[in-house]
Each structure stands twice: as structure tokens, then as C-alpha cells.
Amino acid sequence: MDQAPVYYKSKSEWERLWFNHGKHLGRKGAPPSNSRKNKHRVECASWSKVWFPYGIKFFAHQVPFPPDITANIWERAMGLLFTQTGLDVNCSLRTYPPKNNLRPIFDLATTPQQDEISYARFMNALATIQARHLGAIFILTGVHIRRYDWSAVPRGEDDKFNHGIANMQAGVGLANIGLEEDVAVSNICHETLHLLGFYGHHHDYSVRGFGDNESCVMDPNNDHHLLCERDLLAVRSFWRGVEQRLGQRFFR
Numbered sequence: 001m002d003q004a005p006v007y008y009k010s011k012s013e014w015e016r017l018w019f020n021h022g023k024h025l026g027r028k029g030a031p032p033s034n035s036r037k038n039k040h041r042v043e044c045a046s047w048s049k050v051w052f053p054y055g056i057k058f059f060a061h062q063v064p065f066p067p068d069i070t071a072n073i074w075e076r077a078m079g080l081l082f083t084q085t086g087l088d089v090n091c092s093l094r095t096y097p098p099k100n101n102l103r104p105i106f107d108l109a110t111t112p113q114q115d116e117i118s119y120a121r122f123m124n125a126l127a128t129i130q131a132r133h134l135g136a137i138f139i140l141t142g143v144h145i146r147r148y149d150w151s152a153v154p155r156g157e158d159d160k161f162n163h164g165i166a167n168m169q170a171g172v173g174l175a176n177i178g179l180e181e182d183v184a185v186s187n188i189c190h191e192t193l194h195l196l197g198f199y200g201h202h203h204d205y206s207v208r209g210f211g212d213n214e215s216c217v218m219d220p221n222n223d224h225h226l227l228c229e230r231d232l233l234a235v236r237s238f239w240r241g242v243e244q245r246l247g248q249r250f251f252r
């Protein structure tokens with residue numbers, strides 16, 4: 001934590017970086033029919049799967065609220081995200097437990113007491129089962145999320161647990177939403193943005209031409225709901241890159 005930010009000398013350098021990143025990673029999102037003999041399926045070992053064209057499936061797991069409140073929180077977060085970014089990525093909220101072949105993954109991801117969920121267990125479960133599901137999987141949970149090494153330390157709490165974690169290349173996300181509503185909305189936005197390509201945090205970067213002290217949802221130390229101008233440009237550029245690579249529209 002708190003390393004010196006990576007410096008970019010211009011807005012255009014910043015924009016190009018994210019565009020190229022999206023273009024590079026968009027390759028992994030090529031639908032199977034576009035790839036030569038499904039070769040990339042082999043490249044994307046086990047859990048690293050093709051999700052960009054299929055969007056994100058959110059599952060509510062052990063959330064302490066009734067389904068309508070959970071849906072409200074989720075809809076607020078999606079509204080904020082997609083209004084601000086202009087992105088049009090297919091997202092849906094599903095009931096838990098899922099009926100399909102994802103179920104064993106969820107069972108393996110939680111502790112036997114079902115009181116804690118672990119990203120490491122989750123990833124192991126995905127790798128073990130080699131699920132052939134389409135789309136990214138995002139779990140909205142009310143149980144503790146076991147801390148993972150590279151994830152952000154939660155706001156002022158025991159650092160055994162995270163508020164959330166997400167991995168864009170793996171197409172998975174977890175967020176604790178068993179919290180005050182504004183914090184829950186902020187958590188969903190923050191982790192979904194990691195999943196949508198913004199892998200860093202607000203203070204990891206410094207770009208000439210943008211102020212560093214704006215409030216931003218990618219600052220894990222606040223409950224802000226919106227991206228700063230600089231990081232919004234990053235997310236939009238990333239998806240422009242994905243669009244170019246895949247020849248598919250992801251903006252409204």
C-alpha cells in the first residue's frame with residue numbers, strides 16, 4: 001500500500017495506455033466461433049474464460065436483506081456505473097443458489113459454516129470444476145470475505161477481511177453488501193469497475209493535467225460513488241480498445 005503513484009506525462013499517454021490494454025485483453029474475450037479451432041480456449045487455462053461479450057451475472061448470496069432491497073441496492077449501483085461510463089455491458093441479478101453447474105463452485109467457495117467466503121477458495125473451485133459458463137460471475141454477499149494478499153485493505157477495520165475483490169482477467173468479483181446502503185452501493189461500483197478493467201486504485205496513478213485529490217469511487221478509503229474524470233477516461237478508453245479488438249459495441 002501507499003507506494004508512489006505511477007506517473008503519466010499527458011492525458012493522451014494515459015488514454016493510449018488503457019486503450020491498448022483493452023485491445024490486448026479483448027483478445028481473450030473473442031467468442032469461440034471467431035477463434036481458430038477454439039485455440040484460445042486452450043490458451044485461457046481453466047478459469048480464465050471468455051466473458052466480455054456475455055457480460056456479468058450477479059448472484060446475491062447470504063445477503064441479510066429481502067430480495068427487493070438487494071435488487072434496489074444493485075440497481076442503484078448499476079445505474080450509477082452505466083450512466084456515468086456510457087457503457088452497455090450486459091448485467092443481470094440472479095437468485096441464489098444458482099440452479100446450473102455453478103452451484104458446486106459457490107459451495108466450495110464458502111466455509112462449511114457458510115459464514116465466510118474466500119476468493120482463494122472461489123478461484124480454486126473454478127479451476128477444479130473448469131466450469132464452462134459464459135460471462136463473468138459476481139457474488140454480492142453478506143458474509144465476510146477472507147482477505148486476499150493483493151486486495152485493498154478495508155476501511156479502518158480488522159484487515160482479516162475485505163469489502164470486496166475482483167479480477168477482470170478471471171471474470172470474477174465479490175463484494176460485501178451486508179452494510180449500510182451507501183457503502184454497499186459504493187462497494188458494488190468499486191469492485192465492478194475492477195472487473196470492467198480498472199485494476200488499480202485512484203492513488204496508484206498520477207497524470208499530468210488531472211488533479212490528484214478529486215473524490216473517486218476507486219479510492220478504497222471513501223464511500224464515493226462516481227469515478228473521477230481521469231479514471232473515467234481510463235475505463236472508457238479500455239472499453240474502446242475491447243470494442244476495436246472484438247468488433248462489438250459496448251457503449252450505448
Ligand SMILES: [Zn+2]
Nearest residue numbers: 152190194220
Ligand atoms: Zn479495489
Ligand SMILES: [Zn+2]
Nearest residue numbers: 202216228231
Ligand atoms: Zn479516480
